[in-house]
Amino acid sequence: MKVMEAIAERRSIRSFSGRPVEEEKLLRILEAGRLAPSARNMQDWKFVVVKDTGLRRRLAEAARNQEFVAQAPIVIAACGTSDYVMTCGQHTYTIDVAIAVDHMTLAAVEEGLGTCWIGAFYEDKVKGILGSTPNCPSGRSAAHGLSSRDCKHRRGYAQTTQTTGRDSGLRWMEVMK
Numbered sequence: 001m002k003v004m005e006a007i008a009e010r011r012s013i014r015s016f017s018g019r020p021v022e023e024e025k026l027l028r029i030l031e032a033g034r035l036a037p038s039a040r041n042m043q044d045w046k047f048v049v050v051k052d053t054g055l056r057r058r059l060a061e062a063a064r065n066q067e068f069v070a071q072a073p074i075v076i077a078a079c080g081t082s083d084y085v086m087t088c089g090q091h092t093y094t095i096d097v098a099i100a101v102d103h104m105t106l107a108a109v110e111e112g113l114g115t116c117w118i119g120a121f122y123e124d125k126v127k128g129i130l131g132s133t134p135n136c137p138s139g140r141s142a143a144h145g146l147s148s149r150d151c152k153h154r155r156g157y158a159q160t161t162q163t164t165g166r167d168s169g170l171r172w173m174e175v176m177k
């Protein structure tokens with residue numbers, strides 16, 4: 001699929017079948033986020049993959065009871081991990097995370113999946129629900145490990161992605177090898 005086709009086809013989807021998303025598709029979507037540009041290449045994000053039904057229900061409540069948040073088989077909480085402010089006065093994480101999320105929404109189109117941004121949520125409540133997540137939604141950045149095989153100098157999945165509930169983050173790394 002051409003980029004322009006994905007851009008034209010993407011629209012916000014607020015009704016979901018509940019059919020599970022194939023792991024390979026999810027990984028390609030996360031890869032699109034991981035490869036996004038960021039100010040100073042800080043990659044100041046963490047993508048928290050939420051599949052657990054109970055957690056999605058609680059996230060929906062924290063998102064002003066938007067029911068489709070609980071209905072979607074996967075919620076990706078995109079968290080900033082740096083407080084860095086650019087010369088222009090803007091926090092890097094709000095812009096960087098938005099670009100990464102947009103990459104993911106377009107990649108989802110290519111995978112035949114629907115997405116919807118969620119901006120209407122209470123940050124403190126989401127923090128409480130995803131409490132074990134370090135530096136989420138914002139905080140100081142951790143040291144970055146760069147893979148010499150990665151010509152775009154992007155952090156690997158272990159640093160950028162975290163699953164909640166039954167899945168372990170380790171599994172993601174194993175799948176990507």
Ligand SMILES: Cc1cc2nc3c(=O)[nH]c(=O)nc-3n(C[C@H](O)[C@H](O)[C@H](O)COP(=O)(O)O)c2cc1C
Nearest residue numbers: 010011012013014063066098116117118119120121
């Ligand atoms: C930053 C941001 C936050 C948004 N928050 C919500 C939201 O909380 N709930 C919702 O239903 N849609 C949300 N949207 C989706 C917009 O309503 C939608 O993108 C807009 O109406 C244009 O429609 P389209 O995405 O189908 O092109 C959000 C979109 C953006 C970019």
